[in-house]
Amino acid sequence: MDTYYNPDDLYKFGNITEFQKALGDKFFSWYNEVFKDSALSAKEKSLIALAVAHAVQCPYCIDAYSNDAVEKGYNNEQMMEAVHVAAAIRGGASLVHGVQMMNKVKDISM
């Protein structure tokens, strides 16, 4: 193995059932159900998935959902805005802890 990530491995995702079939089958059945049109449309879910893929920084997911979002008709601006939402939440998640830092500093300060 030369690299930890190989783009072709994305297409082998289904093979995880080889080592644990029952759990793998349950995961894929649930996964497929999640992405169906329901209270949210499959198109809306695709953009959420794209944002989450960037938040969790999963190269496979970014590959899959960049492709899926383009196919579903999102334009470049919409997709980049979704990535900004992910980045804003990640950035905000760090910054909001600044309040904890401030609380601590105030606790130990005269």
Place this chain on the structure above:
Amino acid sequence: MKSTKTLHGAHHPLANNDRQLEVLEMESGIPSFPHRLEASGLFPLKPTGIDILQINMGYMCNQTCKHCHVDAGPDRKEIMTSDTMNELLTLVEKNHFPTIDLTGGAPEMNPDFRWFIEEIRKRDKACKIIVRCNLTIILANKSYNDLPQFYKHHHLEIVSSLPFYNADRTDRQRGEGVFMQSVMALQMLNEAGYGKPDSGLILNLVYNPSGAFLPADQALLENDFKKELKNNYDIEFNNLFAITNMPISRFLDYLMQTNNFHKYMQKLVNAFNPAAAAGVMCRNTISVGWDGNLYDCDFNQMLGLKTEDGMPQHIRDFDLEQLNNRSIVINQHCFGCTAGSGSSCGGAVA
């Protein structure tokens, strides 16, 4: 609009049909289309009739789109003559095809285009005549500016490509400046009544992906296009047809140059849909080349795959009964019409 050379003009190896077929057939790891069809109980693929006479009036075009399966462009000289058109008029008079679908290149660039339509209308007032108009031709020079009125006068149905509702993706595929010219042409067509509710003048748009991916659900895309074109440009149209790019000619060249060919073929194969295969357009269409040769579809025409051996292969030998009993010629590119919701000149089929 910047003009680039066609594969033929550049003497590119893929301008050769045999080379294209070799590339398609030799790709490893891609199952055979006939086998896939056989597994679905559809082999040999048989016609359901001939409802659509699709006529390619020539490969000349004012655009050189990156995905063009015809390899059309300003440097293509193949054009249908009035003699061939006269033979077709005899066929039209005899067979009364429900739909006559005129394509190219830009069919309007054929000098006998208007005459041909007038003559079809004299012989068949009821048939649906579709013109595949690339939109920018209407603005290409003054002599084309009255095309919307001509279309309206003969009650033609217009089908026009617009790969996306913004300039970025449209111009990447069709050439710089094409989007804004298309917008102006669509506004001219709307002004003539095309695409307007209750006008009876049909204006349909064609979406095809601007890259190595498959089209989304046709109805969803149509909603997006209607909203964006109305809000931004006050444009109306009837339906959007979502068409898959066929891995031949200039799109094949693009796939190979960008190292996307294998992945794209895999995508088509993985998305094979037997319901789409049952509804492919070649089952109710016959395609006529600029020189009168007969093909099962426009894609086979561009690959030089004539109708089955032993069957009529030129309009001079046209025989409806024989053609209705032919087996349709298939090859690996046919995966393009059977993926997902399927793809035809009228959009999704399943």
